[in-house]
Amino acid sequence: MPAPHSRATVLVYGAGGALGRSVVNAFYQAKWHRIIAVDFNDRVPGATDTIKLDLGMNMEECHSRIVKEAGLLGGQPLDSLVCVSGGFAMGGANDDAIFESVKAMYSSSVYPSFISAKLAGDFLKQNGLLLLPGAACVERPTPWGLAYGSAKAAVHHLIGSLASDATLRAKVGTLVVGIAPVTLDTPGNREAMPNEDWSAWTSCDELAERIVAWSEGTVTADNGAIYKLITKGGETDYVIM
């Protein structure tokens, strides 16, 4: 008998980014039947379905397109919903781009998290997994990135709240977890920080494998936990914040 939620349907929100592509690939390698990729891309390698969002769509429009194009109404429910959408911006109280940064950070992290929460409330199976994109920096004030830090703090609070949300708790065994990277090892980050110690950065492929393991239940996750990713010498510890 197969595990209750292995190798079925996953939706990956933010599938076009470096981590998103690793996540899609890891579910592909794990032979999940249906891998629904959501992003601004035309096609994500390994996905069975790609849902392309347009820049400038609001939350309702993104949500409606996903529900429609994924055939969620009356279709197969989701076994796993992995939101790894995100962005990054610096800037303090006198930054002239502060409002642009707020809009970008909320659009890339907070709104996709709420859309994922609603999709999970309506379409996630019993014993399913909802994963949202946090950040380790939220442990401390982030004067260097007011918009980024506050958006990630909003996501962290959302994770804790969803872990005890009545709708999600009614789906027995369902878990809501967050990931809180320090730095992900992506081409963009290598380009931006060429002189840093990359061995202290977290591999997207390894993290993606962990996300599949949490989804399949082969590695235990705690409901409401936000996992800080502490990487040293290429090895990553998952420490609950």
Add this chain to the structure above:
Amino acid sequence: MPAPHSRATVLVYGAGGALGRSVVNAFYQAKWHRIIAVDFNDRVPGATDTIKLDLGMNMEECHSRIVKEAGLLGGQPLDSLVCVSGGFAMGGANDDAIFESVKAMYSSSVYPSFISAKLAGDFLKQNGLLLLPGAACVERPTPWGLAYGSAKAAVHHLIGSLASDATLRAKVGTLVVGIAPVTLDTPGNREAMPNEDWSAWTSCDELAERIVAWSEGTVTADNGAIYKLITKGGETDYVIM
């Protein structure tokens, strides 16, 4: 010699709400020279200037109108900037109005806080006060109000970050504080909760007097502190969260 920042210029963002009106009135009673009220109202009693925002304006537009109509560029700097803008919404993961709530909560609490942060960065005096609108419920998960809780968590993180923001720290003696009410004693709350113990609610007028005292430096506030308002039998304690 007058205290360094008494009886000069204050900007009250969200001046048209129950707390905002109390705050404007308290500064009026304290004989501050200039009281700039910002809200969707035509006129707030006691204010020397009222800046009316339009619903649907984005952050940049709100900010520009305030800077222009208050004559901040090249004009007198602000001694105190009090943002008490806010809203309230219930709703969990399967709430059909969740996206509307997210938009409403971020528009009413988060965006005004960022606009206030930018105004403070550019126009707040040395030894000034910036106050932002938090909420006591953020201490715990808020599954009953996902949008409300996450928006207030974002504001709390912003307060902590602004307290160590380089621009604001360069203004010697300047304080960034938050207020975290449990329940404010407003007509709206009395109407919504007629059977609650109103003596456990915080008086807007008393809180407004405390905000004037913090602004004038006659009562000490701690930089970065978020003050939880614990009211019992009509008496309010200000407890740092």
